[in-house]
Amino acid sequence: MGLFTADEPKRYxxxxxxxxxxxxxxxxxxxxxxxxxxxxxxxxNLEWTDSTATCFVCSSCGYMHWFMR
Incomplete structure (x- = not known):
């Protein structure tokens, strides 16, 4: 997948x-x-102030799971 680094997928x-x-x-x-x-x-034009979420993208099907604390 071109959207990610070369890191191996992990369990979380x-x-x-x-x-x-x-x-x-x-x-x-x-x-x-x-x-x-x-x-x-x-x-x-203040998008840079918006919150961020951590996304976990399935290494098999690509489904994106969003988590925000």
């Missing part, structure tokens, strides 16, 4: 629970950060 736990893909039941993921844009900040 979130709140002491094994992360498992809800679509294909795979257990390994690539990670990436995604910015959450709001319409108001987009209009004002």
């Amino acid at each position: 736990e979130i709140d002491d629970k094994q992360l498992i893909c809800v679509f294909c039941k795979n257990e390994t993921f690539h990670t990436r950060k995604e910015q959450l844009h709001s319409p108001t900040r987009t209009i004002l």
Whole structure:
């Protein structure tokens, strides 16, 4: 997948629970950060101030799981 680094996909736990893909039941993921844009900040050109989420992308099917704390 061209969107990720050359790092190998890994298994992750979130709140002491094994992360498992809800679509294909795979257990390994690539990670990436995604910015959450709001319409108001987009209009004002302030998107850089929006929150970010950690995304776990299934290494098998590509389904993206979003987590934000």
